[in-house]
Amino acid sequence: MGAYILRRLVMVVPVLLGVTLLVFSIAKLTPGDPVHLMLGFTATPQQVALLRSELHLDDPIPVQYARFLWGVLHGDLGVSFRTQFPVLGEILDRLPNTLQLTVAATAVAAVMGISIGVVAAQNKGGFLDGLVMVTALAGLSIPTFWLAILLILLFGVHLHWVSPVGGDGLKNLILPVFCLAVWPTAVLARLTRANVLEIMSEDYVRTARAKGLLERAVMIRHVLRNVWIPLVTYLGLLFADLLGGAVFIENVFARPGIGRYIVGAIINRDFPQVQGTVVFTATGYVLLNLIVDVLYGVIDPRISVASN
Amino acid sequence: MSSASSKRLPETPATLRVRLRLPASLNRQSPLFATLDSLSRNRLAMVGLACLLLMILISILAPWIAPYSPTHINYDEVLMAPTWAHPFGTDDLGRDILSRVIWGGRESLRTGYLAVMIGLGGGIVVGVISGYLGGKVDATIQRIVEVFLAFPSILLLLSIVAALGPGLVTVMIAIGFSSIPAYSRLVRGSVIATKSLDYVTAAKLIGVKDVWIMVRHILPNIIAPIMIYGTLSLGGAIMLTAGLSYIGLGAQPPSPEWGAMLNYGRQYLQDGWWMSAFPGLAVFITVLSINLFGDGLQEAMNPKTRS
Numbered sequence: 001m002g003a004y005i006l007r008r009l010v011m012v013v014p015v016l017l018g019v020t021l022l023v024f025s026i027a028k029l030t031p032g033d034p035v036h037l038m039l040g041f042t043a044t045p046q047q048v049a050l051l052r053s054e055l056h057l058d059d060p061i062p063v064q065y066a067r068f069l070w071g072v073l074h075g076d077l078g079v080s081f082r083t084q085f086p087v088l089g090e091i092l093d094r095l096p097n098t099l100q101l102t103v104a105a106t107a108v109a110a111v112m113g114i115s116i117g118v119v120a121a122q123n124k125g126g127f128l129d130g131l132v133m134v135t136a137l138a139g140l141s142i143p144t145f146w147l148a149i150l151l152i153l154l155f156g157v158h159l160h161w162v163s164p165v166g167g168d169g170l171k172n173l174i175l176p177v178f179c180l181a182v183w184p185t186a187v188l189a190r191l192t193r194a195n196v197l198e199i200m201s202e203d204y205v206r207t208a209r210a211k212g213l214l215e216r217a218v219m220i221r222h223v224l225r226n227v228w229i230p231l232v233t234y235l236g237l238l239f240a241d242l243l244g245g246a247v248f249i250e251n252v253f254a255r256p257g258i259g260r261y262i263v264g265a266i267i268n269r270d271f272p273q274v275q276g277t278v279v280f281t282a283t284g285y286v287l288l289n290l291i292v293d294v295l296y297g298v299i300d301p302r303i304s305v306a307s308n
Numbered sequence: 309m310s311s312a313s314s315k316r317l318p319e320t321p322a323t324l325r326v327r328l329r330l331p332a333s334l335n336r337q338s339p340l341f342a343t344l345d346s347l348s349r350n351r352l353a354m355v356g357l358a359c360l361l362l363m364i365l366i367s368i369l370a371p372w373i374a375p376y377s378p379t380h381i382n383y384d385e386v387l388m389a390p391t392w393a394h395p396f397g398t399d400d401l402g403r404d405i406l407s408r409v410i411w412g413g414r415e416s417l418r419t420g421y422l423a424v425m426i427g428l429g430g431g432i433v434v435g436v437i438s439g440y441l442g443g444k445v446d447a448t449i450q451r452i453v454e455v456f457l458a459f460p461s462i463l464l465l466l467s468i469v470a471a472l473g474p475g476l477v478t479v480m481i482a483i484g485f486s487s488i489p490a491y492s493r494l495v496r497g498s499v500i501a502t503k504s505l506d507y508v509t510a511a512k513l514i515g516v517k518d519v520w521i522m523v524r525h526i527l528p529n530i531i532a533p534i535m536i537y538g539t540l541s542l543g544g545a546i547m548l549t550a551g552l553s554y555i556g557l558g559a560q561p562p563s564p565e566w567g568a569m570l571n572y573g574r575q576y577l578q579d580g581w582w583m584s585a586f587p588g589l590a591v592f593i594t595v596l597s598i599n600l601f602g603d604g605l606q607e608a609m610n611p612k613t614r615s
Contacts, residue, residue, distance in 0.1 A: 018455030023467055030471040134352075137603065141596035143547050145554050146588030149574060153585075157578055164577065240460035247462060251555045252574075263555050266470045274470040282459035289458075 077276030087276030098257035117192025139186030353604020397582035426484025431491020439499030543598035
């Protein structure tokens with residue numbers, strides 16, 4: 001197990017190097033001079049030259065990259081062009097909002113998706129199964145930002161249950177969480193149904209039934225215990241889905257999270273903010289997947305044994 | 309045997325060919341026949357295909373079927389709720405929402421399609437080179453692809469939009485490029501399975517150049533499943549295009565692109581719900597049609613789930 005974790009840790013290094021190299025290259029290839037973006041076009045050549053040397057922009061490109069990487073390793077993601085504040089601080093200020101949203105959406109999606117999937121599998125071919133599958137497909141097809149608008153229209157504008165312009169408090173978290181959870185709930189429902197059906201056709205389930213176990217016992221002891229394994233794999237991917245969703249949902253509900261921050265950064269062409277958010281989020285994602293992989297090895301000993 | 313399946317038995321190859329419009333030469337035993345036969349029996353998939361074709365047709369015929377110009381401003385009919393004259397209502401400038409939704413389909417479908425084509429094109433080039441050449445070239449390309457696949461593609465997409473600046477063309481390029489790593493993996497797998505087949509070995513033995521083998525012998529044999537996968541990704545690309553336009557990174561006003569219309573309409577949520585409702589509905593129906601058809605196609609292509 002130790003060797004497995006160590007090998008997975010080593011694999012994280014090239015990925016993070018690749019991400020930093022990618023965002024650094026994109027920043028360098030972007031047309032427009034960052035110094036002019038910071039000082040405006042009325043700056044004198046002396047001011048431009050001074051800032052350029054302060055930011056080490058006259059150094060050779062590999063040196064600039066090494067400096068950037070060194071900064072990242074020490075928690076320095078640069079300073080925003082616009083606000084002049086350190087990017088890491090700005091991200092950490094917004095992180096709790098995004099985490100609140102994504103953790104709540106994960107919980108909702110896990111409970112709803114898995115329950116719906118199990119119910120659908122138990123009624124395979126029936127009306128309930130058909131209804132669940134069509135609803136899940138609709139859930140995968142509905143643009144979440146549009147669903148959000150419709151719900152704001154109903155609950156915010158017409159019924160006045162929530163604020164139509166967003167806001168703090170648990171009440172104003174319900175709609176964003178629901179909208180963000182729609183896609184993963186649909187994915188989990190379909191995934192759970194397929195897994196339950198596959199496991200139900202296994203020999204050991206037939207044996208359990210043949211020895212006279214109650215259907216509920218078969219389900220809990222033999223089917224559901226094995227359903228967890230493929231679902232845990234999706235947990236890592238779920239974060240990518242939720243992150244993508246948060247970019248849209250935070251903008252619709254005007255929630256000051258990381259998704260809204262990066263969109264604002266792109267519109268304002270604040271590249272340190274974009275660069276910092278991409279590196280920070282990618283690192284979080286890679287580390288989360290590392291945890292999921294280790295967890296996967298713990299709940300399914302076949303994985304770590306096979307990789308050893 | 310159930311009554312439903314016994315009712316299907318009398319169907320002859322001839323009637324099937326008429327129903328599917330398949331060529332008489334198509335072998336009934338072939339996997340393609342089985343796939344198309346199963347697909348044609350799937351009612352939901354056929355509804356999806358019909359809706360998708362209808363959406364494409366409406367977009368193509370937009371100049372002839374849209375009742376008004378999408379940019380025609382009429383201050384006498386500002387923020388009108390749906391009526392017979394304007395079935396989807398009008399916006400704050402009196403522009404007809406139905407006409408804008410019809411014209412918007414052109415922008416959204418075209419952007420989604422071209423984005424998928426960029427992804428497919430790039431994925432095919434990278435995947436074929438990596439899979440066919442193998443060895444160090446393959447190992448190097450795969451390590452790079454692994455880096456790209458190891459973090460969410462939305463981050464790569466947003467980085468590209470940040471570099472090129474917001475706009476519909478940028479969104480198209482960003483969606484296309486950010487999907488190249490995933491497509492290339494799929495293509496590489498197919499190439500590796502194909503390159504060990506006898507006809508490829510025979511071509512090598514008679515001295516055919518590698519580039520020619522890749523283009524003439526490998527590519528035509530892997531292209532069908534990859535094109536299908538591309539079609540299935542179209543829904544995601546259309547949704548992403550609309551989403552990015554909605555948050556201001558894609559099409560900009562006065563473009564009638566569906567996402568841009570939604571973005572514009574959110575300022576008038578209280579007085580003109582129709583400005584947001586109908587463009588979103590168009591995205592939903594298009595993506596749902598593609599997903600319905602895609603689900604049916606995947607089911608039909610898998611011998612285990614084929615009906």
